[in-house]
Amino acid sequence: MNLKTAFKTSALLACMAAGAQAETELTVYTGLEADLLDRYAQAFNKDHPDIKINWVRDSFGVITAKLLAEKNNPQADVIWGIAGSSLLLLKSEGMLEPYAPKGVETLDPRYRDSDEPPAWVGMDVWEASVCYNTVEGEKLGVPAPTSWEDLTKPEYAGHVVMPNPASSGTGFMDVSSWLQMWGEEKGWDYMDRLHANIAAYTHSGSKPCKMAAAGETVVGVSFAFRGAKSKSDGAPIEVLIPSEGIGWDIEASAIVAGTDKQEAAQTLIDWSITPEAMKEYNEGFAILAVPGIAQPVPNYPANTEAAMIKNDLEWTANNRAAILAEWSKRYESKSEPKS
Structure with missing residues (x-):
């Protein structure tokens, strides 16, 4: 291998390594229905392919209990989809990182934390x-x-x-x-x-x-x-x-206090209240946290x-x-x- 070829190979390997390092993995706790997770992650990754979501999923009550048990040693970076009432409990325990995502002003005030900046933001009802x-x-x-x-x-x-x-x-x-x-x-x-x-x-x-x-x-x-x-x-x-x-109740999302992946976590919370995200939620839910986007859902009670x-x-x-x-x-x- 001559010097020029070796330089090109080294540069290519360096670029590949940099690309691999650029991907951030987020541990995301959720109570969302299992058949929604892939669709939501794929929609998010269309806009942010550099962030990989590792889901930890269970019923809302189990996820809430798990988060409380891990209070002194948090394992999650983000919560995407548990009850707003559960997030209020976690907030009272000092477990959420307040953050005002881009577009927070578009949310119905009933469907977000009342503090400024909010500790959590809503998705759908x-x-x-x-x-x-x-x-x-x-x-x-x-x-x-x-x-x-x-x-x-x-x-x-x-x-x-x-x-x-x-x-x-x-x-x-x-x-x-x-x-x-x-x-x-x-x-x-x-x-x-x-x-x-x-x-x-x-x-x-x-x-x-x-x-x-x-x-x-x-x-x-x-x-x-x-x-x-x-x-x-x-x-x-x-x-x-x-x-x-x-x-x-409101399905809602938040950043877990203490995560060392703040930038990626904020990116996910930003995306969680975009019109694109709301349209994904509207595939199953008739009432959204952002007014004016929801379309009728087949067989949903009128x-x-x-x-x-x-x-x-x-x-x-x-x-x-x-x-x-x-x-x-x-x-x-x-x-x-x-x-």
Whole structure:
């Protein structure tokens, strides 16, 4: 090899090494549905191919507990998609890095942290709903419910599945919303009566709807996105909004305090509220953190936004531990085994 060739080879290897070093890997904790992760990562990488996302995914409640357990030794760089109420809890523990992403002014004020700069920013809203299997309901003589109260009637005994609030953000959203709607005494009384009809509490918020879609239960207390998708995929279900109103929370994102990958983390949070990101979220969710972008989602309940209760996310975050302790004491006996 002559000197000129050797120089070119060395330069090429140096460039390749520099290119390899340029890629930043982010550990991203999420509670997003598993079938969304690849699509969201691919959309982000179209604009930022130099940042690789390494997902750590579980139900919202499990991810929240994992983050709290790692408080003194954080393993995540970014949280992309857990409940806003969970992020408020993490914020109170000093675990989030405040950051105002580009375009933060476009967010609906309800769907971002109120501090300046915000500790977290929203993506989309997910809302409680009931998935009802029309075939199984007719076969078993179980009518379509129109209210939460209906689910306590004798004909629903053994035909209702809902998520465990300790492991599922959707389950916690249900429980906290019932306590806000009716007050503690009436809220726990409702859950006592509902418990009598529950077949099982799952550790996933989407599983009750998947079970209803598969005919494994008549009624699955879940969330609207999963119900709409299951119905669009051909499942014989109706996605119902109970008449008393529904709980909701905001899927949101934040930077984990202490990450040594600040620049890449900020890039991801910047992208998470862009119109491009909102269009990705809108593939499944009908209400977005940035107004004016959402298009109708097939089979999404038409009255969803009007049925959303006035939700105090701060109250939800502050009372989380006490609510879960009381719920577990009363109802844990019907939880499915943890995998």
